[in-house]
Amino acid sequence: MEAVSLLQHHVEQQLREEGGLSSVQFQLLARLAHGPGALTMTELADGVVYSRSGLTYQAGLLEKAGLIERGPSPGDERAIQVAITQKGRDLVEHVLPGHAEVVRSMLFDPLAEADVETLGTLMNRVRDHMRALPPRSAAPRRKRSE
Template sequence: MTEIRPDAQLSPAAGPGAQSLDPAQLSTYFVLLEAVSLLQYQLEQQLRAEGGISYVQFELLARLADAPGPLTMTQLADGVVYSRSGLTYQAGQLEKAGLIARGPDADDDRARAVTLTQDGLALFHRILPGHIQLARQLLFDPMTRDDLHHLGDIMTRVRDHMRTQPPRSASPRKRRRPGPNPAQD
């Protein structure tokens, strides 16, 4: 039984070399992640209830629906955080459900040409309006037009900023097991 130290703060007084966020940043940080987490949860619930698919699977369908033609697995994975095997898994699920099809690629024999099936497109069109309406309801109702543009502008900058530095899914860079346990049991 260890007692809590009430003086343990999330934003401690700046110590030596401390790089803490100021209160405004801290609360913005937390409220952003909390709100988006809530949003994602609600959206995922609805997608599962109405379409029997996860948000990730919805994203994959959306990507295919938006594409001018077939995509390779790698193209489909781009921008999605997973490993290749994770995509293979999801593609397998979608294919098993009859929503996508994988065929030979015209240009590269190693690649696979992934397309939406008619059922996949139909499902996508069936669930999209509800998805969009929920997003509007949850996200945009409490926003003004000005908020909307500002939010879009901010997050675009943030995303572009993040995309410049970090490695993506296709990176073969191996992230070793961090090793040290948080606290040896």
């Protein structure tokens, strides 16, 4: 947990300094920039493992900054579709090299090549196990207290 927190701190610092982004905002933009194209809000929330309400707030900030666009989903009128704008793509491409450098220097530099391969194998197995569980969006919403 401590290693994750330390890495997160350095990643957040780099993203704020180079792009004015939080790590969640960067994850959202990167998923849209390097994914299958437009995603629904639910797909995006499940992909970055973020709450629906938190995603709505973050998407509003990104939309106001001109980095994403939201609109009705052509396949489901109840869903909202999110797409990255060219300005959003440009920002991802601007901060990505620094992001990769921070992750490399903080996480991978102290490891031998065999350690990196082992870590990748283990983390893929853990991720796949966790992703096999129902996504957060499938969980029933908590009712507000009256």
